[in-house]
Amino acid sequence: IKVAAIEALIYLGPKAAPAAPALVEAMLNHHWRVRKEAAWAILRIGPGVVKYLDKPYVKMLTKAHHDRIWPIKLATVKALGWMGPVAKSSLWVMRRMRFHPNAKVRQAANSALISIKRR
Structure with missing residues (x-):
């Protein structure tokens, strides 16, 4: 049921932004598929989660x-970057993720570092 509910939120895209807190909690779920979805x-929601x-x-x-699972790392890095200076305590994560094997994660980490420091 959790996966189906999350898939419905994926379909809604940016309109599902109010569900962001529950989605962050789901990223810590014990089941890998729930975390990945x-x-x-x-x-999929994008920067609107910050609100x-x-x-x-x-x-x-x-x-x-x-x-x-790399999509979880990617979502983590992007969301923290979107949060800007509020996420300053996570700079060490960004620095570590700059060396991740996945190019998308590395690129997102570099962008997040700039975003968190600049604002």
């Missing part, structure tokens, strides 16, 4: 960077 939903995420979610997203 939540990550794709955050990526619904605040400082406590920085810590949750920082935990999600340990996941072995």
